[in-house]
Amino acid sequence: MTTKTAPRRRLPRGYRIARNLLGPAELDAALGAMASEIRSRNPEPDQVALIGIRRGGVHLANRLAKLLAVAGREPPVGIVDITLYRDDLDRVGPNPIVGSTEIPFEIEGITVVLVDDVLYTGRTVRAALDALLDYGRPRGVQLAVLVDRGHRELPIQPDYAGLREATRPTDQVEVLLAEEGGDDTAVLLEREVAATPGGAHA
């Protein structure tokens, strides 16, 4: 296995890269802007925690925590796994790999910023909210996403978005981060014209 040169993430079958949405510098800037917005809306830093949605939001939550550090103290960071809260198991079947939810702090009475990489239908966030609320009753929950690509199916809107991008429902947005190797980047994927209809379909 040539882990160095292998792609960090496999391109979904039937898709090709349409264009780059964010390069390393742009992604950095987007996160910086999101952090300063979070700071300005939540003036008490010790009353805020970040919880990344597994898997896309985990590294981003850590990044934001670093950016939000006050005098070297970062806000607490947790991870929420939504596998057991999904509403589409009848369609996709059980994921044989269930991730752990790791919230090593009390969320009671604080503000939780849920972090994910891409906001699309809103169903992931719905599941994450349900999961989160089973751990306690935060004072408030805010949503931070790197890319909002539209096409919501539920009344869910981000409080912080690094980039709002118009996409087609058939597109895909992938965020690749340096933590997984390589450079930070966000790309827009589109269906290959030759792709057989009904191939990888939602």
Place this chain on the structure above:
Amino acid sequence: MPERATSPRPPTSQESLDFAIGEHHAPLLGKHLLGLEGLSREQIQGVLDVARRMKDVSERPVKKVPTLRGKTVVCLFHEASTRTRSSFEIAAKRLSADTINVGGSGSSTTKGETLLDTALNLEAMRPDAIVVRHSESGACNFLARQVECPVINAGDGAHEHPSQGLLDLFTMQERLGSLEGLKVAIVGDLLHSRVVRSNLYGLRALGAEVHLCGPGTLISPWFESYGARLHRRIEPAIEGADVIMMLRIQRERQGTSTIPSLREYERFFGLSPARVGLAKPDVIIMHPGPMNRGVEISPEVADGPYSVILDQVTNGVAVRMALLYLLVARGSDAPRG
């Protein structure tokens, strides 16, 4: 090197696809769970890893997830077993499934209705899984050929008890990490034990060394063809063992031609504190329950520091949650009738 159960598996490239695409996951298990025979190391470890997450759920203040909301699980118990039945029932409820219990006195199963009739009638009510306990070996295999929905074996005769085998493996991994090369001794009525069969397949798949022991009337040389070492005395079986599992001895066997008396059984095959000394210093002691204290296991051992018997019960719920999740939450590629 096999991983310890507690360490998270590295993500695969498959897994990293965003779920919004609606990719189907390759099912970890077949349609039914009839036994552990034939399951690969990857399949068994996969179930145990999911069970690990289910145990997290059981340790939260809110011990319930909505995963199987709207699903119905039928527990068809032709043989009394409060323990296994309530474990499956709690597991189903923690996943938000509805449960129905059929069996025991007063139900149609005691009124001469055949197992097949009962199952077909239950199936007409469109359950999403049937959990079956039956006194006849192969009863679940038989049912699985007749019904459309998944059948989960909760113990059939002397054949298999896969959820028990998995919870035993889970408990061992939780305490000891990798089972590769560990010495696991199982002592008791091997011939009539479904627990020993499921454990044997699971332990062999995970690379453990299995030593079986019982009086000559309750063992069979053919266990060796499934990868076990056989002993007719308890001492060599448990010497240096990492795990000792004691099986329940049926009191009814006393005075038949199989064992002369429970007193004699206890003397030669029971697990006393002195015998525990033959095993590794950090040995763990297991028992699938219900125990006969003072027969196969002395009270000091059962309640002693090496005993993980209550962990087994706790872990049973987590393992059964994992099984229900993996078999009931099926994608549309696995249509149900």
Place this chain on the structure above:
Amino acid sequence: MRLVVEGGLVIDPSSRLEEARDVVIEDGKVVALATPGEVRVADQRLDARGRWVLPGLVDMHVHLREPGEEHKETVASGTHAAAAGGVTTVACMANTIPVNDNAAVTDYILRKAKSEGLVNVLPIGAVTRGLKGEELADLGELAEAGCIAYSDDGQPVMNSRLARNALEYARSFERLVISHCEDRNLTRGGAMNEGDLSVKLGLGGMPSVAEDVMVARDIALGAYTGARIHIAHLSTAGAVEMVRRAKRSGVQVTAEATPHHFTLTEEAVGDYDTHAKMNPPLRSRRDREALLAGLADGTIDAIATDHAPHDATCKHIEFGLAAFGVVGLETVLPLTLDLVRKGVLSRTRAVELLGLGASRALGIAKGTLAVGADADLAIVDPDLEWVFQVDRMRSKSRNSPFTGYKLRGRAVTTVVSGRVVHDTARTQAREG
């Protein structure tokens, strides 16, 4: 009335004949084995060119289930199945309801056979009253009523004193005692052969030694009393070897083996297939090989089916609760011919095992096409390939482990006492 079976290869083990002959039949008897083309005058002719003409098969171990379990089989359906399989004589076991332990039941069976039976039916009387193994049945009365032999088949006679007395007493009536050899204490709770498969499946084992100890006992009783004894459904290597030695030392013992035991092994149980559940159980590969050797070298005298019909209520249930037994009348011929193709048996030896052997053991004049013999015969297409299908079975029951098997060889026409009782050309025309 003269019937001529023309141009077939006549295989008659009683005269070691294996030649093309015209079989000339008058008044239900064989009157001549003529050179083909020699016979000019006939009332009816059956074309057997390219086929084998065999003495009709004699199956000395059949359960016809009538009286008492007519939903599983009747004399009519059972003999229909026999005729379809080329079997012209069946000896039927006594474990009916009520048990054939008195003349009234024997009479009933014989009357049914006369009115509805397609082939010869020879009742076997019980050894003990009610098959209970407690007291001897009225063996003399049974012989007089028409029983051809005695057996408690389905049950062993566990009491050795009773078993000995049965042998002694039966000699007055010159009837064979047929023994189902099984030590019930050793098989209690068993459902299949004891071995690694039974351990894996968690099914109670029926150890081969349970058969061996009873075969040893019965041979010892036979040797001690000097009586003739027949061992039913031999299934173990140990039993085959004991019979072989006993014969060599002059004991009057005969033995039979079933097609399922010489064709299948315990592996057929597979995923709890109740059609592979019978008693004695399917054994190991080694046992099966010993049976083949015994069939070839004369240790085993006869092939018998132990045709044991059961309905779905008894078979479509949990393995441990299912009834023991499989049907066999319609598959015995191709399964035996398979041994000829594999070189285990010569043609003549196979035919001997299918008729003459049982006839000698029972002391009846069947299994032969010698001049003067009853005109019971089967015209066989040895190379006909066919698939054994449940919906084509003549038996009322469906419990065959060979369902769906591709078989080779089939009785195309069956004749009993000069009368055609089965003819595939006609049946196919009707079915078509």
